[in-house]
Amino acid sequence: MPRSRPTLIDVARAAGVSRSTASRAINGQPSVAPDVRARVLQAVAALGYHPDSAARALASGRVDVIDLVVVEQDLATFGANPFYGRVTAGLLAALDGTGVQMRLHVTPARTASRVLDDVAQSGSLGTLLVNVPAALARRFHRRYRRVVSLGRFAPTVPYSESDNARGAALAVRHLASAGRRTIAFIDGPPWNPCAGQRHAGYLGTMAEAGLRPMWTHGNFRRQGGYDGTLRLLQQRPDLDAIVAACDMTATGAIQALVATGRRVPDDVAVVGFDDSVLAALTTPPLTSVRQPVEEMTTLAVRDLLQGRVHDGWHQSFPTSLTVRASSRPT
């Protein structure tokens, strides 16, 4: 039975100083003599001391935690969407080496308000909001300022976004310049502003190019892409390109096209959005608008940790086009 974890007292004793001094040395406060600090840190290393986070939290009122709040209908949907994996990875990257932990909350919209209330009370270092509707985000932000929303859900709440409109524009231009003329769009869910921005980008660029737009609604899922494509084909059996609001939707589109006897990209080109892991896995591999989800998250969390997020804070990342076989010229 090894003796229990060393505490601050053990460190102080070993270094021949008081608890207070040991604490100050460990926390890097300036008012500590260099040699004393060295002795303390040496004792820390020798004893293998790790500060007790519970005690630290109790005494300081701060908790070394970043909250990630995801509004999603159920856990299965959460687990199946590669987007969240990227967010998690980006968040953890920002936490690396800081000793800060991630706390993950996945909640359907109807209980989100209670979850957010709890989070607001918990005194964490910051909260990243994903898919949190505007009203809830605003309410949360009113009583808790260290927040960033992934995507511009509410203009007054700090947000980190990618240039969705321009991403959609890149997709349309790419297709148009390859000679595609009947370019349709499959939207995301109506409450999602990112989808809205992509939609707007699509419409604007189609107008610029003098092409007639046509679109249908979707839901950021495979089935939405499949069904949406069938609807579009009914309307225009001769369409020659589809831009989807996300990769999952695009995979559904490809399946529907193949199921109706069309070849991708020979008959119809398909472009997705996200450039997630899925894009590389489909057959044919999917051309997709790259969105730097990891970076958007990492940098947001980093600013959160350093207390640099204030009202009006926001950042925007460029999108780019990753061309794969699904849109190659025939």
Add this chain to the structure above:
Amino acid sequence: MPRSRPTLIDVARAAGVSRSTASRAINGQPSVAPDVRARVLQAVAALGYHPDSAARALASGRVDVIDLVVVEQDLATFGANPFYGRVTAGLLAALDGTGVQMRLHVTPARTASRVLDDVAQSGSLGTLLVNVPAALARRFHRRYRRVVSLGRFAPTVPYSESDNARGAALAVRHLASAGRRTIAFIDGPPWNPCAGQRHAGYLGTMAEAGLRPMWTHGNFRRQGGYDGTLRLLQQRPDLDAIVAACDMTATGAIQALVATGRRVPDDVAVVGFDDSVLAALTTPPLTSVRQPVEEMTTLAVRDLLQGRVHDGWHQSFPTSLTVRASSRPT
């Protein structure tokens, strides 16, 4: 400025009892008069009291946390693999309503030992190991018993697994009974026991069926499936079926087959393993061996929470075959 969070003292005062009694009532200890308990709980509700987890942890020595330790080379790989999303979802499902938090550690093999040492010291309620090599798992288990490994990495460490061998057998029989004769296998990484079990199941069933086995190594990733398929084709250009050790590998196999001018399933059938979200997204959709990852995780964590995991604990889940277009008879 709303006054700060109510504490146990506030609750006690409101209920007209002492702090200790309030504490006991809240923690469900038997030695509390029914009417007193009711008064306390009423006060809790009225004040919106939430116990401070830091204070609770400090006083009790327990931390309301389940650790999830994943050994993976980097965060990007972690974020891109749908398997981990399912594990996370399964774990969170077990935590729902318990107030217990998940702590996520993703680490490459070379720093895993340090991470595990920290976790062992942290006093959490339990730890779920994913992809933790046998030696590390054993060492961890020696000083910290509340562990479950996802997959039978070390026989002495409690584990939750699926019947991998039988899953592979299902795949082979399905293909053989559809008239496929040259059925190849693409393995996972050599250190992974789940892959080993699948491989063994493949070999055994091929022998039973009187078919000559052929296989190549892989790495649970797309590229491994692509390259592996090219190697197999070089050896046997006429092969008519491939069983992959995981879905990602299977998507690579499909791509390689199509790239070499073959049709799936007409010329070559493909079966994956996991039945992850990917399987439904590919073109053609992928027949895959279903592994109930969420359930494996949820039940393991549930037993962890209830302190029911002891030496020799393990559970095994059946696998099944989800048939999709990639293996349909021609």
Add this chain to the structure above:
DNA sequence: TTGTACGCGTTATCAC
């Protein structure tokens, strides 16, 4: 069954 008193490991406010 209930209340008193102490301790959990740390930070923060004072004096010195």
Add this chain to the structure above:
DNA sequence: GTGATAACGCGTACAA
């Protein structure tokens, strides 16, 4: 620059 000392909010022997 350093050291006592008082919180921080809660659990739990122990006494009543």
